Amino acid sequence: MDFANTRLTWLLAAIVIAVFSLFSPAQAEPPPGYKFVRYDEGLRQAKADNRQVFVYFGRYGCGFCDKTNKVGFADPAVKAAYSRHYILVYVNSESMDRLTLPSGERITEMQLGERLNTLGTPVFFFLQPDGAQILKAYGYQGPEKLLEMDQFVQNGQYASTGKHQPAP
């Protein structure tokens, strides 16, 4: 195969991928470089792999989501810890895309926010593999706070608080 043609093909492919990634709803809101999945997919994975879940409930345009992405999640230590410890779930709080809950109920992502009575965004949830809630945090989270919450969950400190809540 002609080398110049191969290079041109790869270049065109890279441009197409770059253009599509700009418009991708899946990549527009969670911090870049993290492997976030849908809520229903994440809960299924967590149960199958017996892993804890980190849920990021965000809104497109939300200032504190933007700041958490660019300051908190940009920290390499945060990225390493969260990618290693959790199934990462992102919920677009204004989306009308439908999710299927473990109960079999089908609701929109926005309805999930209504169920959780989210006052605003961002809201972060740490869940057990069965979906039970461990910890909930509102608003901007810097790298120190994100690492502190990770330690709290990973050390099992939450078990002594008795604040387990049922899954949404």
Place this chain on the structure above:
Amino acid sequence: MIRRLPVAAACVLAWATAAADRNLLTVATNDNPADFFQLESSGRKNIAADNARVGLVWEETRSGRSTSYLAFKAAGDQATFGKPLTLGSDDAFNPVIASCGGLFYVGWIEEDSVHVTIYNGEQPGRVVQPVSGPINELTIGCMGDSALLAWSRRAGNGYAVEAGAVQAVKGELTYTAPVAIASTDTYHFQTNPGVAYAKGRIIVTWHDRSGGTNLLYATSGTSLDKLDKQVQVNELIRKSYEWGSGSSAVRNALAVGENQRLIAVWLDKRASRAGYKVYSAFSNDGGISWGDNYNIIDEWGTIVPQWTPAVASNGQKGATVVWMDAREDNNSIWSAQLHGMTWGPNTSLSGDAEDTHSPVIACSPDGTVHVAWIEKDNGGSRIRYLSERN
């Protein structure tokens, strides 16, 4: 000789007055904890009424699949809802209904396509599919005795809103070709459409977040093939000039009020720490221009978020908005009445029920207000219906 002028039937609730004639019914009951009711559609068009009948459409999900249903009730307090009729044959969701010129048009999404039929009595007409493709949301409105439909579909990695008209001719449905309401080159995430007809113009409202946050737009024109450029309806409030893109507007619903004035309501994120508030705007020229935004939520409701606003008017005096919030701890249905250009105080509709949500509303030409919602408690869930004739 004194000549009496005809009095316009107002589409408002008068719960506190003795003149109000209220009627509360259970439409459907579900004792199986694995089955779930849904009253969900774009623009919240799950209920419609003429002076003789009211029709309600809803969805039940079990094991991740949906079945949509329709039930009718004759006007009058003595009547109850008839046996639910199943819509479609497969996974059918987002059912919508409109009463246009004496016919009930019913639509839903099934196999990624829009399905529509008419009900004249209990019998459905032939089902037509005006559009196929990965359809995500559907709404409906009236244009004389025709129905207007608008939907959002997957378009590449985003969404596009399209609209079309459906008309019953000698009992058979005919439909127009779908029309895009805005360029997907500029607006990549067009969602949550509403549709109405006023002042000789078709109006489609929709949201798009391509500018960095969800904004509410209206596209209008004298016909679907003569749509003007969209205008922005909501006021964008920048909360920070360093982070984010500002307040968002989502989940709009539309009604046509007195003198064919358009009433748009939506959830607005401009409040700092208390979630969404219900805001409104009016258009007196068929959607060409929109006025200031007005907050519908009174001071008692400012501390909690509001959800799922729906609005109805019979085109005469007044209009009523309903939504859900938990200002008194339990999820409850709340309402506000429009008097002229002013929204009245917020009034609870669902009383002491443990958990009520997902309200929908319609208004008959005679001024009867029809509201339905979902009620949940340890005994299961049910769809409740309430009407009031002033």
